[in-house]
Amino acid sequence: MKYMLLVCGDDTNDASGMAPVEPWVEELGDRSVRLHGHRLALPSEAVTVRVRGGEVLRTDGPFAETKEYVAGYDVLDCDSLEEAVEAAARHPVATIGAMEVRPFWPMWEGEDPETAIRALDADLTEAVRERDLDRVLACYAADADVFHLADGHERQGLDAHRKALQDLFASVTGPVTREVLDLRVHVDESIGFAHSLVRLTGTRTDGSPLDDTLRVTTGYRDIGLRRLITHEHAVSLKDLKELKVPGEAR
Incomplete structure (x- = not known):
């Protein structure tokens, strides 16, 4: 207690x-x-x-x-x-x-913090599937520090994340499937971290498939009576494979 x-x-x-x-x-x-x-x-x-x-x-x-x-x-x-x-x-x-x-007042009404984080991630998955930009961003704190490396382009900050999501949703027809392949949560009474592999799939407007897997590290903090994402770092596995390790033989 x-x-x-x-x-x-x-x-x-x-x-x-x-x-x-x-x-x-x-x-x-x-x-x-x-x-x-x-x-x-x-x-x-x-x-x-x-x-x-x-x-x-x-x-x-x-x-x-x-x-x-x-x-x-x-x-x-x-x-x-x-x-x-x-x-x-x-x-x-x-x-x-x-x-x-x-x-302390029982904040989670019988729901432990890890369950709350997993519920937020499930809400994020549903929002992405519906291509609901406002609902996606509602999972983030207003001052969230977001870093994404996609298509070789670095995007930092929540405004850049909003723009990237707008571009993603405009580039596909139908839903975007967000499949969490592995989610490991570490949490205490006020903050939490999660490490996951997230696969995004869908159909682009030109008929080609969208299929990308991201390695995502996420930080959460209590904002009022709800935990929100305050830090997110995501890198495509395709980009990771292209990164050169210093000193590695070519």
């Missing part, structure tokens, strides 16, 4: 005698209890954002004027709330401030 540990400091307490945090971080990290975390800047650098009547209202400073503030966070992976509380009690800031322990 994942728990968010909010580290709350207190400006009125003397922190000069507080023990260093590094041993706590290292000990829980070695046991794979602490997954990640980070300090936050002071509340004076915060910006509070509200939307009222369609207008964005921005206020410099924290949400509430209080002597206590969130100074950092840690994500813990514990078997129980009691284990998370015990870990929080050993954090040095607990001696001068407070630690808020809160379980």
Whole structure:
């Protein structure tokens, strides 16, 4: 079970005698209890954002004027709330401030992250088959880093990927079959990676067959309540065969 540990400091307490945090971080990290975390800047650098009547209202400073503030966070992976509380009690800031322990909301509603990634890939396959450009691009984050090497031409960025898809869909008649020959997924609580072989087949407008197999590496990240593609690197196997290995005898 994942728990968010909010580290709350207190400006009125003397922190000069507080023990260093590094041993706590290292000990829980070695046991794979602490997954990640980070300090936050002071509340004076915060910006509070509200939307009222369609207008964005921005206020410099924290949400509430209080002597206590969130100074950092840690994500813990514990078997129980009691284990998370015990870990929080050993954090040095607990001696001068407070630690808020809160379980993560079950994001996947019973569906594990790997299943969610495979479902997204299946949606991508269906969108390609239907030649639905908007549905394909909906599988990608707006800031996705996409790199494709196709027909010997390098294409980088989501805009170039959109153009490449438009060219592909315009060059064929009927559906484009996207067959995932091998999909290996590696995932944790917030990011994931997949390695796959993807075969694209169809019929070009001039009657010739489309048949290309790509080696694809894909990175995923949580965007709101959904994982989206944030990195994709695809190379045609035809291009890989033509690449010369440095030092290789000719």
